[in-house]
Amino acid sequence: MHRFELDHHSELVAVEKVTSEARLEELCQSWLEQEVLALDTEFDRTNTFFHKLALIQVYDGEEIYLLDPLQLKDLSALGKVLSDASVLKVLHSCSEDLEALHNTYNFPINSIFDTQIAAALVGLGPMLGYGNMVEQMLGLTLDKEHTKTDWLKRPLSEEQKVYAAQDVQFLLPCFYKLRESLLEKGHYGFVLEDTESIYQAITHLEDFEHAYLKVKGAFKLKPSQLNRLRKVAAWREQLARREDIPKTFIFRDHHLLDICMESKPTTSFLLKIGCNRGSIRKYGAELLNLIAEADAESKTLWPEAIPAFHKLPGAKQKLKALKVVASTIAKENDIPEEAISSKRLLEYYIKTKQGFITRPNHFWNSWRRELLEPAFKAKLEELS
Numbered sequence: 001m002h003r004f005e006l007d008h009h010s011e012l013v014a015v016e017k018v019t020s021e022a023r024l025e026e027l028c029q030s031w032l033e034q035e036v037l038a039l040d041t042e043f044d045r046t047n048t049f050f051h052k053l054a055l056i057q058v059y060d061g062e063e064i065y066l067l068d069p070l071q072l073k074d075l076s077a078l079g080k081v082l083s084d085a086s087v088l089k090v091l092h093s094c095s096e097d098l099e100a101l102h103n104t105y106n107f108p109i110n111s112i113f114d115t116q117i118a119a120a121l122v123g124l125g126p127m128l129g130y131g132n133m134v135e136q137m138l139g140l141t142l143d144k145e146h147t148k149t150d151w152l153k154r155p156l157s158e159e160q161k162v163y164a165a166q167d168v169q170f171l172l173p174c175f176y177k178l179r180e181s182l183l184e185k186g187h188y189g190f191v192l193e194d195t196e197s198i199y200q201a202i203t204h205l206e207d208f209e210h211a212y213l214k215v216k217g218a219f220k221l222k223p224s225q226l227n228r229l230r231k232v233a234a235w236r237e238q239l240a241r242r243e244d245i246p247k248t249f250i251f252r253d254h255h256l257l258d259i260c261m262e263s264k265p266t267t268s269f270l271l272k273i274g275c276n277r278g279s280i281r282k283y284g285a286e287l288l289n290l291i292a293e294a295d296a297e298s299k300t301l302w303p304e305a306i307p308a309f310h311k312l313p314g315a316k317q318k319l320k321a322l323k324v325v326a327s328t329i330a331k332e333n334d335i336p337e338e339a340i341s342s343k344r345l346l347e348y349y350i351k352t353k354q355g356f357i358t359r360p361n362h363f364w365n366s367w368r369r370e371l372l373e374p375a376f377k378a379k380l381e382e383l384s
Contacts, residue, residue: 014063015165017156019071027058027065028077034060036088037081038171041097042151042164049240049247051100054151059168066164069104070154079107090175092116092130094195099202112195115171118178120339121187134170137177142166185334190367201362208234213306213359216253221260223302228260228294230303235290239283250283251275265291307356309347318383322346325375333371340368349376 018024031037038059043051056067056078069075081087082101089109091097093116098109119128124136131142149160156164182188212218212226212233221229233256240247251259258273259265265288270280309315326341333340345368348361 013165013169015066015161016063017066017068017161019068021072021074021077024067024072024075025077028081031058031060031081032084032087034087036061036090036172036175038090038168038175039097040091040164040167040171041100042167043096043100044150044152045096045246047246047249048244050103050244051096052152053100053104055156055164056101057164057168059165059172061172064165064168066156066161070152075105075107079105083108083110085110087111088113090115090171092133092171093127095198095202098199102199102202109199111192112199113175113191114195114198115174115178117194117339118175118182118191121190121335122178122181122185123336126336126338130167130170133174137174138170140170142170187335190335193365193367194363197362197365201360206237208237210357210359211237212303213357215256217257219306219308220257221305223305224295224299225260226305227297227302228291229256231290231294232256232260232287235286249276250279251287259287259291304357306358309351312350312354312356314383315350318350318380319343319346321379321383322349322376325379326372329371329375340371350380353377353380 018027038057038061040057041051041053042055042057043053045051053069056069056075058065058067067075067078082089088111090113092114094112094114098112101107101109115133116128116130119133120126124133128136134140134142143163143166149163151160178191179188182191209230212230215229215233218226218229232251236247236250236256239250252275255270255273255275259270262269267280267284267288270284270287271277275284309319312318323341323343323346326346327337330337330340342363345361345363348358348364351358
């Protein structure tokens with residue numbers, strides 16, 4: 001164990017690096033008695049599809065623990081803490097941390113609170129970074145982020161340990177302030193639900209058949225071309241997971257669009273549009289075979305065209321009207337407008353109400369539906 005003192009903070013903070021299962025077991029027994037824990041992770045995802053987890057930081061309000069997943073082979077004791085609904089886990093901008101933990105260990109995680117979502121709900125601004133939140137709420141300026149560091153390299157430097165510890169040190173003081181403000185307004189449950197929605201989106205295996213909906217620019221394609229895209233996007237998604245490589249290492253989105261729009265794509269066409277030569281060598285033949293398979297399928301199996309939002313009947317008018325409705329409801333409920341709604345959410349609602357398939361939006365969850373849907377529905381009926 002070692003102690004260090006942060007320049008801007010008078011308290012000594014004890015930090016312990018945990019590398020043995022016996023010590024982890026002991027700590028987890030004590031954490032199961034806690035009401036709240038702060039949690040963060042460090043990982044690398046430069047050349048992989050999945051996160052390579054390098055560190056798990058836990059702060060129980062007294063000491064900070066750096067769990068080393070490169071040395072700890074069995075983290076099932078931590079799994080019990082993560083799944084225990086009576087222990088609240090506080091994270092900031094939690095999606096990548098949850099994804100890293102889920103994909104590495106597949107532990108269920110219950111009772112999660114995201115301080116970034118909470119900060120937006122109390123009016124500190126959307127997508128607030130951890131350092132900015134600490135500065136706004138506690139008046140402390142943190143060191144610049146350690147973005148270029150290699151977290152998988154051992155031993156960790158003292159500087160890395162300090163940075164990793166700081167990442168959880170101020171989560172709990174911020175959480176208590178945010179909770180107080182949220183409870184006063186009756187909005188505390190909204191944060192828990194939004195965080196759970198993020199977690200559910202991570203843990204529910206991708207519907208590979210609908211991977212094409214996430215390809216930027218898919219709305220430009222005709223149904224026959226979309227059928228090709230549906231096939232190759234699903235294949236790319238599964239291949240990236242199987243080989244643990246980023247999707248861009250296979251073929252990039254804009255290249256997939258070009259290939260699907262070309263009447264008879266060939267290897268020389270792939271070269272011409274600038275696809276990576278290594279990708280063509282490894283995956284080009286398979287990609288072109290899938291295109292041929294898609295072309296041989298019956299028209300009855302083709303997906304519907306994805307209309308560009310602005311081309312939907314009355315799209316602009318409807319978007320404008322729902323934005324006004326959302327703004328009014330936000331004011332009535334003392335919720336910042338950007339925390340209750342967004343252009344993407346409104347477009348999602350309008351598209352699905354018109355019966356069009358679109359990529360899912362996990363923030364269209366029960367608290368928003370309860371507040372917004374009756375008024376949204378009435379407004380759309382009035383406009384139709």
